[in-house]
Amino acid sequence: MVKVKVYITLKSGVLDPQGKAIEHALGAMEIHNVSGMRVGKYMEFYMEEKNPDQGQIEMMCEKLLSNPVIEDYSYETEEVVPS
Amino acid sequence: MKFAVIVFPGSNCDTDMFHAIQEGLGEEVEMVPHYETTLVGYDAVLLPGGFSYGDYLRSGSIASYSKIMKAVKDFASQGKPVLGVCNGFQVLLEAGLLPGAMKRNEELKFICQTTGLEVVNPETSFTSQYDQGEIIQVPVAHAEGNYECDDVTLEQLEKNNQVVFRYLDSINGSKNNIAGIVNETGNVLGMMPHPERAVDRLLGSTDGLRLFQSILANWREQHAVSS
Numbered sequence: 001m002v003k004v005k006v007y008i009t010l011k012s013g014v015l016d017p018q019g020k021a022i023e024h025a026l027g028a029m030e031i032h033n034v035s036g037m038r039v040g041k042y043m044e045f046y047m048e049e050k051n052p053d054q055g056q057i058e059m060m061c062e063k064l065l066s067n068p069v070i071e072d073y074s075y076e077t078e079e080v081v082p083s
Numbered sequence: 084m085k086f087a088v089i090v091f092p093g094s095n096c097d098t099d100m101f102h103a104i105q106e107g108l109g110e111e112v113e114m115v116p117h118y119e120t121t122l123v124g125y126d127a128v129l130l131p132g133g134f135s136y137g138d139y140l141r142s143g144s145i146a147s148y149s150k151i152m153k154a155v156k157d158f159a160s161q162g163k164p165v166l167g168v169c170n171g172f173q174v175l176l177e178a179g180l181l182p183g184a185m186k187r188n189e190e191l192k193f194i195c196q197t198t199g200l201e202v203v204n205p206e207t208s209f210t211s212q213y214d215q216g217e218i219i220q221v222p223v224a225h226a227e228g229n230y231e232c233d234d235v236t237l238e239q240l241e242k243n244n245q246v247v248f249r250y251l252d253s254i255n256g257s258k259n260n261i262a263g264i265v266n267e268t269g270n271v272l273g274m275m276p277h278p279e280r281a282v283d284r285l286l287g288s289t290d291g292l293r294l295f296q297s298i299l300a301n302w303r304e305q306h307a308v309s310s
Contacts, residue, residue: 014186014231015186015256017186017187017188017189017190017191017229017256018187018191021191064140064144064148065140067141067144067177067184069176069182069183069184069231069232069233070184070186070231
């Protein structure tokens with residue numbers, strides 16, 4: 001069994017109003033050495049196989065977990081012992 | 084003419100859409116739940132606004148995989164009219180029936196106001212009752228209407244006259260102030276503003292009614308030719 005960790009981020013060219021707002025709030029906390037704040041999503045799930053089909057994970061990421069028009073994804077897998 | 088209003092869990096403009104057709108347009112209309120698998124017998128399909136599946140994951144993303152969407156895709160591929168308003172537009176984008184995606188509004192606020200729109204393309208089956216460049220008043224109500232697409236897509240949309248409505252003012256950060264687009268074949272329209280909320284003087288504007296009248300006029304024309 002593996003745990004799959006998926007990271008969804010906005011594509012580099014896509015403006016991120018949320019990230020801008022957070023950066024602004026940090027400024028209000030007198031933190032001024034932070035720039036380039038971007039907001040993304042983190043998802044995790046388990047798959048039964050020890051070596052799951054990478055193609056299936058990528059298909060899931062492209063068709064549902066992310067929107068390829070505005071988002072990029074990356075993922076990592078980690079073997080876990082079912083409890 | 085018979086309209087279908089698709090109802091997803093979390094749709095909340097379905098009744099307004101129903102009312103616009105039944106009372107405003109005076110045509111036949113039925114609610115079709117998301118678990119249905121066929122749209123046989125309908126002449127036009129309307130995807131209403133709301134918060135389908137609580138806007139989980141991304142607006143419209145879960146709904147785009149519901150059972151009825153296969154039938155909606157078939158219906159669209161036959162060249163029949165499909166209109167998605169607000170969340171309905173987001174569902175059409177997620178389903179790949181229209182190009183692009185929606186981001187949070189630039190100001191990160193939910194915008195709820197009557198908005199001036201320019202009719203950019205009055206030659207579609209949804210806009211034939213409007214004049215070129217006409218300014219109409221239609222309400223918007225959304226938090227994610229910030230239209231985004233890559234530069235190639237944007238160029239194609241403009242070149243093919245697929246931009247149907249444009250905001251007069253940049254209200255949400257949409258590229259080229261895009262408020263509504265059609266697909267290449269012109270039978271699928273997605274728009275963030277709510278024409279179904281502008282079909283009666285009591286609602287403050289009747290400018291939305293002509294959109295539905297356009298669909299009807301076009302259908303009658305086609306029907307007359309084929310029979």
